[in-house]
Amino acid sequence: MTENPAVTAFREYLRIRTDQPNPDYNAAVEFLKEQATSRLGLPVEIYGTSENPIVVIKWAGSEPNLAALMLNSHMDVVPVFQDKWSHDPFAAEKTEDGKIYARGSQDMKSQGMQYIEAVLKLKKEGFTPLRNVLITFVPDEENGGHEGMKKFVETDEFKALNVGFAIDESCASPLDLYVVFFDERSNWAVEVSCPGATGHGSAHMKNTAGEKARVVLDEFFDFRKTEGAKLDGKPIPEIELAKITTVNLTIVQGGIQPNVLPDEIKITFDIRVSIDEDHERFYEWIQSVMKKAGEGVEAKFIRREGKGIPTKIDESNKFWVALESSIHKMGADVIAIACPGNTDGRFLRWVSIFA
Structure with a gap:
């Protein structure tokens, strides 16, 4: 054939x-x-x-x-x-x-x-x-x-x-339904450095890197749990995902051998900031965690993108009207959601292009 x-x-x-x-x-x-x-x-x-x-x-x-x-x-x-x-x-x-x-x-x-x-x-x-x-x-x-x-x-x-x-x-759909993204979460990534007292593994030292890292992990994972709870009971959680901030541990570094306390532990988080989040407030919260964790703990931002500019999905945007009406003419429906990840569309929106 x-x-x-x-x-x-x-x-x-x-x-x-x-x-x-x-x-x-x-x-x-x-x-x-x-x-x-x-x-x-x-x-x-x-x-x-x-x-x-x-x-x-x-x-x-x-x-x-x-x-x-x-x-x-x-x-x-x-x-x-x-x-x-x-x-x-x-x-x-x-x-x-x-x-x-x-x-x-x-x-x-x-x-x-x-x-x-x-x-x-x-x-x-x-x-x-x-x-x-x-x-x-x-x-x-x-x-x-x-x-x-x-x-x-x-x-x-x-x-x-x-x-x-x-x-x-956008994303594939097995239904007669087109999913389109009109906005997306902001892409942040942070590397947290936790310096601490070093010495033999048999010692009982204060202000160790591990103790400081634990505070950071506890705070970040508590926040993660609170955000995740916002999706509980939602019929289609994936559609609501862009409305919460996700925090995921991706890299842990530190130590040279089992019986030596590390002089520093570095932990890296991938963070996708909710479309509803106040960026300055969230940044200040991260800084407060660094202070709570102890002396010398610092957050280095690998990525810290600004807040997105959503595309208008109403009659004021003639391009949106044309797209929506064309989909309806094909006998399909359309749902507009904020992308939980990131696409190249955000760069177009940043320069005032509907995308």
């Missing part, structure tokens, strides 16, 4: 190793350039750097002076643990029932290819958009996006594209 060309192209894209921390962007860029020129017949520009390239395919509108529509996706995917997979994560194997197994099949190479197929379908139907449509593929999203979209929106090249509205990633 002949495979649909859209599926064939999608599987080819999946086989390109763009997994972090060493994504093969060059191969991805060449693939996307071929898609633009051979399949779409559209011009393509490459921005950014060779290490972090940005692909922009442009479909010119009949009124190009209007604000453009950006259809954005990221090329990179998260790392894999090969032994945890039932299929080779980069073979894009398709089973008899049509399922495709591959890293990035949902997050988010599928959406990038859907953009291409949608434009191809419309072009075959003879449709010409009113405004420019930009299909963009960016790097580094799985590392936080700081070397990709964050830098791109600050360039003159991006500003010249005149983007007014962007569709970025």
